[in-house]
Amino acid sequence: MLNRRNFLTAAVGVAAATGLAACAKDDGGSGGSGGSGGSGGDKKITLGFAQTGSESGWRTANTDSVKAAAPEAGINLKFSDAQGKPENQISAIRSYIAQGVDVIAFSPLVVKGWDAVLKEAKAKKIPVILTDRSIETSDESLYVTLVGSDFTDEGRRAAKILEKVLEKAGHKGKVKIAQLEGTTGAAPAIERAKGFKEVMDAEHKDDWKIVVSQSGDFTRAGGKQVMQAFLQSNPDINVLYAHNDDMGLGAIQAIEAAGKKPGKDILIVTVDGVKDGFAAMAEGKINAIIECNPLLGPQLMDVVKKVKNGEKVERWVKTEESDFMQDQAKAELPNRKY
Numbered sequence: 179m180l181n182r183r184n185f186l187t188a189a190v191g192v193a194a195a196t197g198l199a200a201c202a203k204d205d206g207g208s209g210g211s212g213g214s215g216g217s218g219g220d221k222k223i224t225l226g227f228a229q230t231g232s233e234s235g236w237r238t239a240n241t242d243s244v245k246a247a248a249p250e251a252g253i254n255l256k257f258s259d260a261q262g263k264p265e266n267q268i269s270a271i272r273s274y275i276a277q278g279v280d281v282i283a284f285s286p287l288v289v290k291g292w293d294a295v296l297k298e299a300k301a302k303k304i305p306v307i308l309t310d311r312s313i314e315t316s317d318e319s320l321y322v323t324l325v326g327s328d329f330t331d332e333g334r335r336a337a338k339i340l341e342k343v344l345e346k347a348g349h350k351g352k353v354k355i356a357q358l359e360g361t362t363g364a365a366p367a368i369e370r371a372k373g374f375k376e377v378m379d380a381e382h383k384d385d386w387k388i389v390v391s392q393s394g395d396f397t398r399a400g401g402k403q404v405m406q407a408f409l410q411s412n413p414d415i416n417v418l419y420a421h422n423d424d425m426g427l428g429a430i431q432a433i434e435a436a437g438k439k440p441g442k443d444i445l446i447v448t449v450d451g452v453k454d455g456f457a458a459m460a461e462g463k464i465n466a467i468i469e470c471n472p473l474l475g476p477q478l479m480d481v482v483k484k485v486k487n488g489e490k491v492e493r494w495v496k497t498e499e500s501d502f503m504q505d506q507a508k509a510e511l512p513n514r515k516y
């Protein structure tokens with residue numbers, strides 16, 4: 179597994195970035211015509227972007243951000259939606275290579291399985307930027323940089339905020355946690371579980387336990403279905419840690435259908451911070467949210483231009499995020515941008 183923390187100042191990454199960019203085609207991809215696009219040349223940069231799908235509110239906001247930022251930056255965007263299937267993402271990347279785009283960006287559905295197609299991009303001297311999610315690779319020169327969040331830290335922050343939630347609720351006794359994991363094999367699922375466990379094992383070994391943990395695939399329907407099963411097998415669950423708001427929102431429906439009160443009988447911590455999550459938190463149904471910012475479009479376009487111009491970029495361009503407790507929800511809700 180690629181350790182994102184190792185990349186902060188990685189000289190290797192910078193070398194890979196500048197090397198790839200220096201070799202990158204500058205004749206635009208298909209559709210690259212007119213306007214400088216800030217690329218330093220006369221032609222617009224053409225960016226091929228392979229999105230995961232539309233599994234969550236976060237993803238919708240991310241797609242909207244990328245689609246809005248490209249024309250603002252003067253970049254010609256080719257966009258594809260893999261509908262949750264890694265093989266579709268691979269086909270989209272192959273198609274961008276065949277079209278000769280200037281730069282490829284994608285949000286890898288899962289961490290494994292990218293080396294072959296990324297080697298094809300490298301052979302054609304097309305630089306690749308990861309957005310949102312990382313990959314596991316044997317050859318780190320296959321991509322230039324990652325623009326996205328620190329998911330392991332989000333997991334740690336989730337555990338730390340749960341301490342506050344438990345204290346605020348006056349919780350006494352064992353903490354029996356149900357974990358709704360994201361898509362199996364995806365970086366945010368792996369890393370959010372890892373960060374949470376790290377804090378739990380270090381600081382709460384005796385009183386906290388994850389009693390059930392299963393993937394809800396980052397969807398509302400998945401969260402509802404898996405939570406129904408959790409409640410049947412473990413009716414004494416008193417905490418839910420959901421790897422995203424959508425699964426948490428689905429779980430809330432299951433909890434209410436089981437005659438329990440979300441946010442009271444079962445304390446809930448989720449990740450993302452989409453408007454629907456904040457609305458549920460304002461109603462008292464979610465206790466805390468760890469923000470994961472999907473508005474990566476402008477940052478991505480900046481990086482695309484730098485890479486195309488052969489400028490140095492950090493190996494990992496991180497996003498800034500906050501944590502929110504329930505008592506902040508009402509005031510914060512009108513400010514949410516996604």
Ligand code: AHR
Binds near residue numbers: 366470
């Ligand atoms: O990769 C980011 C994750 O993907 C978000 O947290 C989740 O909602 C989305 O589907």
